[in-house]
Amino acid sequence: MTLFKDMSLSALVAGFIATVISYAGPLVIIFQAARTAGLPAEVLSSWIWAISIGSGVLGIVLSLRYRAPVVIAWSAPGSALLVSLLPQVSLGEAVGAYLVANLIVLVVGLSGAFDKLVARLPLSVCAAMLAGILFSFGSALFTSLQEQPLLVLAMFVTYLVCKRVSPRYAVLAVLLVGVGLVIGRGELSADAWVIGLATPVWITPQFSPMAMLNIGVPLAVVALTGQFIPGMALLRSSGYRQVPARPLLAGCGLGSLLLAPFACHGLALGAITAAICTGREAHERPERRYLAGVVGGLFYLLFGLFGATLVSLFSAFPQALVAALAGLALFGAIAASLAGAMAVPQEREAALVAFLVTASGMSFLGLSAAFWGLIFGLFAHWLLAHKSVPGAEQAVGSRPDQATR
Numbered sequence: 001m002t003l004f005k006d007m008s009l010s011a012l013v014a015g016f017i018a019t020v021i022s023y024a025g026p027l028v029i030i031f032q033a034a035r036t037a038g039l040p041a042e043v044l045s046s047w048i049w050a051i052s053i054g055s056g057v058l059g060i061v062l063s064l065r066y067r068a069p070v071v072i073a074w075s076a077p078g079s080a081l082l083v084s085l086l087p088q089v090s091l092g093e094a095v096g097a098y099l100v101a102n103l104i105v106l107v108v109g110l111s112g113a114f115d116k117l118v119a120r121l122p123l124s125v126c127a128a129m130l131a132g133i134l135f136s137f138g139s140a141l142f143t144s145l146q147e148q149p150l151l152v153l154a155m156f157v158t159y160l161v162c163k164r165v166s167p168r169y170a171v172l173a174v175l176l177v178g179v180g181l182v183i184g185r186g187e188l189s190a191d192a193w194v195i196g197l198a199t200p201v202w203i204t205p206q207f208s209p210m211a212m213l214n215i216g217v218p219l220a221v222v223a224l225t226g227q228f229i230p231g232m233a234l235l236r237s238s239g240y241r242q243v244p245a246r247p248l249l250a251g252c253g254l255g256s257l258l259l260a261p262f263a264c265h266g267l268a269l270g271a272i273t274a275a276i277c278t279g280r281e282a283h284e285r286p287e288r289r290y291l292a293g294v295v296g297g298l299f300y301l302l303f304g305l306f307g308a309t310l311v312s313l314f315s316a317f318p319q320a321l322v323a324a325l326a327g328l329a330l331f332g333a334i335a336a337s338l339a340g341a342m343a344v345p346q347e348r349e350a351a352l353v354a355f356l357v358t359a360s361g362m363s364f365l366g367l368s369a370a371f372w373g374l375i376f377g378l379f380a381h382w383l384l385a386h387k388s389v390p391g392a393e394q395a396v397g398s399r400p401d402q403a404t405r
Contacts, residue, residue, distance in 0.1 A: 008288065008291065011288065011289065011291035011292045011295060012291075012295050014277050014279075014289075014292040014295075014296075015277060015291070015292040015293065015294070015295025015296035015297075015298070015299060016295065016296070016299055017169075017172075018071060018270075018274070018277050018292070018296045019296045019299040019300055019303065020172060020299075022055075022073050022270070022300075023303060023310070026073065026074065026076035026079065026329065027048070027310070028322055028325045028326045028329060029076060029079040029080050029083065029137070029326050029329070029330070030044075030047060030048070030051075030074070030079050031044070031322060032083050032322055032323070032326055033079055033080075033082040033083045033086055034047070034086075035319075035322075036083055036084070036086065036087050037082075037086035037087045038087070039086075039091070042199065042201050043091065043201055043203070043263055044263075044307075045198045045199065045201075045307040045310075046198065046199065046200050046201035046203075046262050046263050046307070047262075047263035047264065047265075047307075048198060048304065048307035048310055049198035049199075049200055049262065049304050049305070049307040050200065050259040050262040050263055050264035051074040051259075051264050051265075051267065051304075052300045052301065052303055052304025052305075052307065053259070053300070053301060053304045054072070054255045054256065054258075054259045054264055054267045055072045055073050055074065055267055055297070055300045055304075056297040056298065056299075056300030056301035056304060057255070057297070057301070058070075058072040058251055058252065058255050058267060058297075059071055059072040059293050059294070059296055059297030059300065060293075060294050060297035060298065061251075062247070062248060062251060062293075063290045063291075063293030063294045063297065064290070064294060065247075066240075066242065066243045066290075067287065067290045068235065068240040068242070068243045068289075068290050068293070069240075069274065069277035069278050069289045069290050069291075069292045069293035070235070070243065070248065070269070070274075070290075070293050071269070071270035071274035071277055071293055071296055072252065072267055072268070072269065072270060072297075073267070073268065073269075073270040074264075074265065074266065074267060074268070075219070075222065075223050075226070075227050075265065075266045075267070075268045076227075076329075076330070076333065077130050077133060077134065077222045077223075077226040077227070077333065078101075078219050078222050078223055078227075078265055078266050078268075079265065080133050080134050080137060080330065081133050081215070081218055081219060081222060081370055082094075082215070082265060083136070083137075084136070084361065084369075085214055085215050085370075088214070089208065089210075089211045089214070089215070090206065091203055091263075092203060092204055092205055092206035093206045093207075093208040093211040094211065094215060094265075095203045095204075095205040095206070095260055095261055095263070096205040096206050096207040096208060096211060096212065096216075097208075097211040097212050097214070097215035097216040097219065098205075098215075098216070098219070098256070098260040098264065098265050098266065099205055099207075099216075099257060099260050100207075100212045100216035100217075100220075101215070101216040101217070101219035101220040101223070101256075101265075101266060102220075102252075102253050102256035102257045102260060102266055103253070103257060104216070104217075104220040104253075105220055105223055105224065105249055105252060105253035105256070105266070105268075106249075106250055106253025106254055106257060107253075108224065108249060108253075109245075109246055109247070109248070109249025109250030109251075109252070109253050110246070110250050110253075112246050114224070114228070114245050114246070114249055115245070121221075121225065122347055122350065122351075122377075122378070122381045123225060123229075123340060124340060124341050124342070124343060124344050124347040124348070124350070124351040124381075125341075125347070125350055125351055125354045125374070125377035125378055125381055126221060126222075126225040126226075126374075127225070127226075127336075127337045127338075127339075127340030127341040127343075127351065128337070128340075128341035128350075128351035128352065128353075128354035128355040128358070128373070128377060129218070129221070129222075129354045129355070129358050129370060129373045129374050129377060130222055130225070130226050130333075130337040131334060131337035131338050131341055131355050131358075131359075132354065132355045132356070132357070132358025132359040132360075132369070132370070132373050133218075133222070133358055133370055134330050134333055134334045134337060135334070135355075135358075135359040136359070136361070137326050137327045137330045137334075138327050138330065138331065138334050139327075140323045140326070140327055141156070141323065141324050141326075141327030141328060142327075143323075144319075144320040144323040144324050144327075147318075147319070147320045148318060148320035148321070148324075150181070151178060151181050151182070151185075151318070151320055151321060151324070152320060152324045154177055154178070154181055155174045155177055155178045155321075155324050155325070155328060156324070156328070158170075158173055158174050158177045159171075159173075159174050159328045159331070162174070170328075171325075171328065171329050174324075174325060174328050174329075175325060178317075178321045178324065178325060179317070179321075182317060182318060182321055187318055197305055197306060197307075198304065198305060198306065198307030200262045201262065201263070202261055202262065203261050203262070203263060204261070205260070205261060213371055214370070214371055217371060217374075218370040218371055218374065219265065219266060221374060223266050223268045226333075226337075227268035227269055227270075228245070228248075228249060228252075228268055228269050230269075230336075231248075231268065231269025231270060231274060232245050232248070232269065234274055234278060235269075235274075235278065238278035238279070238286070239286050240278070240286075248269060252266075252267045252268055252269070255267050277289060277292035277293055277296060278292075338355075341354075341355060346384075346385070347381060347384075347385075349380065349384060350377050350378075350380035350381035350384055350385075351377065353373075353376050353377050353380040354373045354374065354376060354377025354378075354380075355373070355377075356373075357369060357372050357373040357376045357377070358370050358372075358373030358374075359373075
């Protein structure tokens with residue numbers, strides 16, 4: 001009865017908009033990852049079903065349990081990581097890596113070591129690694145100008161105008177403008193659009209050491225630093241300090257583990273879309289804003305059931321629209337990552353190393369650029385932050401001319 005008593009139109013609208021924006025932006029990255037890996041439509045449909053159902057169920061349960069607008073979503077930076085890495089492994093090996101990544105998140109959540117782990121990891125290096133992962137998406141926006149200059153420029157200008165007028169709905173506006181132009185110019189492949197329910201597809205996991213290091217470890221680090229940290233910061237800054245981090249991480253880790261064999265790469269706390277549900281737009285009274293999280297979860301469940309329809313819809317769009325939309329949807333994440341990477345002057349060189357290695361796309365000893373970016377960045381951070389050996393300063397000071405040689 002309390003649920004219906006607290007219900008309001010503003011909470012319904014906020015939950016709906018948050019869900020739509022999730023599908024308008026971050027979902028496009030999953031389509032791009034599936035395209036580069038050549039995944040069949042039924043696997044992509046299962047992927048969408050898994051992340052949607054998991055986000056919906058966890059969002060509803062956690063919002064009701066803690067009376068706070070807890071918005072769960074799939075990891076957008078994690079999806080971006082998979083664009084370059086999925087083509088290098090089999091689907092079974094990818095699922096095995098998902099299990100490892102989500103097991104790490106689950107252990108961190110159950111142990112209560114989240115705050116301690118965050119305190120030990122140099123966030124500048126983690127942010128730089130994330131910026132390196134997302135870099136190709138930002139650059140792909142402008143390289144797609146060669147294919148569809150009018151379409152991409154229209155979407156880009158729409159994004160800038162909306163960021164000035166109404167930043168929260170910029171990505172949604174970009175989607176509407178892009179789709180409108182594609183339909184108006186007759187470039188939508190109507191034959192590819194079908195209406196159908198999603199069917200879960202079981203994928204037997206295979207455990208490959210290379211896949212676990214290439215995908216599993218970076219996926220866990222990106223989820224913890226790129227999703228859970230800003231997600232918890234948003235909840236606490238919005239006044240929901242009663243919500244503990246431990247059950248949220250454990251719930252996302254467990255849910256992701258159960259859904260990984262159906263292609264779910266990972267569930268995490270929402271940050272950008274969650275801001276819609278935690279603000280005054282959801283309800284004037286903070287104690288009633290939890291309904292926005294519940295409503296958002298219900299819409300996730302609804303959209304997840306029609307995963308096959310979403311797959312066919314996005315398959316009908318030109319590649320340039322998908323690339324431009326993915327790049328613009330990640331603009332905020334790229335900017336935040338770069339700002340975080342360069343926030344501490346003493347750590348900038350180590351962060352730069354992590355960014356350059358990750359953005360290079362290099363592969364060494366069969367391991368990906370994201371893994372090496374983290375390793376090189378941490379090594380540079382340790383080496384540069386390490387105190388000088390006693391007497392070293394005196395030795396250098398006795399021969400100042402060597403510094404200029």
